[in-house]
Amino acid sequence: MTRxxxxxxxxxxQEGDVAPAHVRNSGGPAPSRAGAxxxxxxxxxxxxxxxxxxxxxxxxRLLTGTPRTRQQLADALRKREVPQDAAEKVLARFxxxxxxxxxxxxxxxxxxxxxxxxxxxxxxxxxxxxxGVDSAVIDxxxxxxxxxxxEETARALVxxxxxxxxxxxxxxxxxxxxxxxxxxGYSEGLALRVVRRALEEEGEDPEVLExxxxxL
Numbered sequence: 019m020t021r022x023x024x025x026x027x028x029x030x031x032q033e034g035d036v037a038p039a040h041v042r043n044s045g046g047p048a049p050s051r052a053g054a055x056x057x058x059x060x061x062x063x064x065x066x067x068x069x070x071x072x073x074x075x076x077x078x079r080l081l082t083g084t085p086r087t088r089q090q091l092a093d094a095l096r097k098r099e100v101p102q103d104a105a106e107k108v109l110a111r112f113x114x115x116x117x118x119x120x121x122x123x124x125x126x127x128x129x130x131x132x133x134x135x136x137x138x139x140x141x142x143x144x145x146x147x148x149x150g151v152d153s154a155v156i157d158x159x160x161x162x163x164x165x166x167x168x169e170e171t172a173r174a175l176v177x178x179x180x181x182x183x184x185x186x187x188x189x190x191x192x193x194x195x196x197x198x199x200x201x202x203g204y205s206e207g208l209a210l211r212v213v214r215r216a217l218e219e220e221g222e223d224p225e226v227l228e229x230x231x232x233x234l
Contacts, residue, residue, distance in 0.1 A: 069104035076100065077108060081117060085126070088118045089150020124151050124159035136175045138168055141203025172204050172212045180216055192217075 076098055077091050088109055095105040112118045124146055131137045131145065139160050146156045176195055183191045192213060199209035 069101045070107055072098075073100045073104050073108040077112060077117070085123050086118075087120050087123055087149045087151055088113065091118065093150070120151050120155050121158065123149075124155050128159045128163060132163060132171065136171050136202055138172070138199075138203035138205075139163055140205070144203070168204070169208060169212065172199055172208060173216065175199060175202070176212055176216045180220065 073095055076095060080086055080091060080094055091112075092105060092109060095108075096102075109118065127146060128142050131142055137145075142163075143156050143160065146159070147153075151159075175198065179195060179198055183194055186194070195213045195216070196206070196209045199212065200206065204212075
């Protein structure tokens with residue numbers, strides 16, 4: 019899987035599209051600047067009047083420093099009142115040369131957010147949908163995150179939180195631990211099962227816990 023620090027590299031267009039700064043500084047070959055109309059806008063000058071050049075300048079500026087999905091860029095162009103035909107032409111061209119890659123974005127997002135914040139598949143899918151990523155692309159990105167890995171991550175989250183809840187009333191402790199997992203997208207069944215196991219390993223009486231976790 020792609021690590022957060024390994025966002026996909028985006029090649030420059032053969033027609034003179036300028037790659038974002040995080041790509042130009044990666045040590046690869048310098049992109050061609052022939053006919054690079056948006057360079058003045060990208061550096062803070064006046065935007066080109068031609069709709070296509072204006073759309074290209076806006077997209078390049080937004081892509082500098084951070085990847086974005088096609089939908090995010092399309093929304094930004096619409097807010098800037100770029101004509102739809104010009105926006106579609108630029109977005110299609112950027113996809114062709116790899117400046118937009120929703121599949122790579124989704125894969126990197128899943129890897130990063132699962133490992134850095136412990137988010138479950140449900141929460142990750144929700145975040146990617148808000149960024150306009152297609153459902154099929156989301157499903158593919160989730161392919162490397164199975165149920166066993168989700169449970170392992172949930173257990174690690176509970177273990178880190180367990181010490182901070184010691185001394186609390188048992189019911190309050192259970193709600194706090196299970197609620198933390200629920201906010202990260204874990205199902206109720208998984209959350210309760212993981213919390214019960216952690217408390218048993220800590221020394222809680224299994225018979226007492228059965229009253230709170232019947233059937234788990």
